[in-house]
Amino acid sequence: MGLTQLILFLFFIMLGFPIAFTLMAMGLIFGYFGMGDRVFDLLVQRTYAVMSNDVLISVPLFVFMGYIIERANILDRLFRSLQLASGGLPGSLAVATLATCALFATATGIVGAVVTLMGLLAFPAMLRAGYDPRLAAGVTCAGGCLGILVPPSIMLILYGATAGVSVVQLYAAAFIPGVTLAMLYILYAIGVGIIRPEMAPRLPPEERNVPVGTIILSLLTSFFPLALLIASVLGSILMGLATPSEAAAMGSLGSVILAIAYRAFTWQKLKESVFLTARTSAMVCWLFVGSYIFSSVFGYLGGQTVVEEFVKSLPLNTFTFMLLAQVIIFILGWPLEWTEIIVIFVPIFLPLLDDFGVSPIFFGILVALNLQTSFLSPPVAMAAFYLKGVAPPHVKLEQIFAGCMPFIFIVIFTMAMVYLFPGLVTWLPETLYGTPAPTPGAPTMLDAPPEGGFQEQEELRLPAFN
Numbered sequence: 001m002g003l004t005q006l007i008l009f010l011f012f013i014m015l016g017f018p019i020a021f022t023l024m025a026m027g028l029i030f031g032y033f034g035m036g037d038r039v040f041d042l043l044v045q046r047t048y049a050v051m052s053n054d055v056l057i058s059v060p061l062f063v064f065m066g067y068i069i070e071r072a073n074i075l076d077r078l079f080r081s082l083q084l085a086s087g088g089l090p091g092s093l094a095v096a097t098l099a100t101c102a103l104f105a106t107a108t109g110i111v112g113a114v115v116t117l118m119g120l121l122a123f124p125a126m127l128r129a130g131y132d133p134r135l136a137a138g139v140t141c142a143g144g145c146l147g148i149l150v151p152p153s154i155m156l157i158l159y160g161a162t163a164g165v166s167v168v169q170l171y172a173a174a175f176i177p178g179v180t181l182a183m184l185y186i187l188y189a190i191g192v193g194i195i196r197p198e199m200a201p202r203l204p205p206e207e208r209n210v211p212v213g214t215i216i217l218s219l220l221t222s223f224f225p226l227a228l229l230i231a232s233v234l235g236s237i238l239m240g241l242a243t244p245s246e247a248a249a250m251g252s253l254g255s256v257i258l259a260i261a262y263r264a265f266t267w268q269k270l271k272e273s274v275f276l277t278a279r280t281s282a283m284v285c286w287l288f289v290g291s292y293i294f295s296s297v298f299g300y301l302g303g304q305t306v307v308e309e310f311v312k313s314l315p316l317n318t319f320t321f322m323l324l325a326q327v328i329i330f331i332l333g334w335p336l337e338w339t340e341i342i343v344i345f346v347p348i349f350l351p352l353l354d355d356f357g358v359s360p361i362f363f364g365i366l367v368a369l370n371l372q373t374s375f376l377s378p379p380v381a382m383a384a385f386y387l388k389g390v391a392p393p394h395v396k397l398e399q400i401f402a403g404c405m406p407f408i409f410i411v412i413f414t415m416a417m418v419y420l421f422p423g424l425v426t427w428l429p430e431t432l433y434g435t436p437a438p439t440p441g442a443p444t445m446l447d448a449p450p451e452g453g454f455q456e457q458e459e460l461r462l463p464a465f466n
Contacts, residue, residue: 002303101143
């Protein structure tokens with residue numbers, strides 16, 4: 001019955017039914033047959049548990065911060081200043097686009113908003129400069145997806161709540177892989193500008209030869225204020241000065257102050273931001289309620305046991321298990337969005353991590369990297385569809401898909417680097433919080449956190465992690 005429940009759920013979401021309520025419906029229907037009226041008590045208990053979860057408080061605050069910054073017209077200022085600063089580099093517009101996306105993604109974490117705004121601002125600028133539409137599309141889509149991984153990521157908050165691990169530890173573990181991925185994107189853009197200059201022509205001399213004073217002034221008025229806000233929010237979290245919820249609250253206040261300073265704050269924009277925040281937060285909460293009910297009934301009916309016994313029966317070691325899990329998540333990213341994968345399918349793998357000596361934090365960073373591809377790989381490729389919705393009519397969807405392919409390979413290469421060099425994930429948590437190093441028995445994995453250690457609620461301060 002558990003496997004039938006899973007198959008029917010996949011069938012209904014392929015038909016386009018709302019995911020959260022499909023999860024609840026499948027959970028209640030199969031739960032009623034399996035446990036009777038008690039399933040309704042489960043619905044009440046799970047709903048209350050989600051709404052009282054301290055970890056999820058930061059979600060609406062970070063979302064609100066992103067929407068305020070999005071509506072404050074900061075992006076065009078930021079892109080223009082980075083364009084001036086990178087004017088002498090090969091593929092300078094692509095570099096400026098990726099740098100803008102990386103910084104803006106840390107402020108919003110909303111992939112659709114970043115891709116759409118950059119599709120309206122940077123994508124036409126690259127086309128006017130003679131860039132190949134495929135390169136321009138790939139840069140815009142890949143850069144916009146960095147918010148999935150780069151802290152403060154909404155996805156990492158949801159994963160932390162699902163896996164029961166510290167969001168602070170996840171942020172520390174994701175920082176270096178996120179920066180590495182962004183730098184590889186930029187190096188690829190520069191490489192294309194050097195090897196294939198016809199795909200990324202240099203800007204005219206009048207746009208490159210800008211006085212240094214003009215560049216510095218532009219950076220001081222656009223780049224540094226936003227960078228300072230993001231560094232304050234992220235730094236206070238990583239240094240243990242504030243919990244993610246407290247830092248998100250101060251970041252929301254800072255975004256409002258920044259919008260006022262740029263004279264872009266209006267009550268209409270505030271109203272729109274609050275409305276969009278409420279809608280996004282409600283979606284996340286009901287998605288969690290549905291996934292908790294679905295997974296509880298799925299486990300009660302024996303579905304989880306069947307999956308675990310099947311995986312254990314396979315001749316798998318740590319490497320082959322990780323490879324199998326990431327391949328499955330990669331394939332699921334074609335028809336499904338990352339929220340569905342995190343709250344429905346990742347919990348199926350979590351009970352198996354102890355059997356293969358894999359830390360849920362290390363696993364979560366690989367999943368976050370992998371989910372970059374869910375926005376870039378067809379047939380769903382939501383980032384491509386976001387860009388197509390605002391791109392000029394002559395840019396075909398096939399060109400956007402083709403432009404995304406090199407960046408998918410860069411993501412896979414980064415995943416291989418993270419697995420082969422686990423210090424990319426473990427070094428910062430070890431340095432900041434003193435978490436144990438990998439054991440000889442699992443040299444490529446971060447040890448599971450000690451009992452009573454950093455799996456505590458996010459409200460713990462830095463001394464509790466030592």
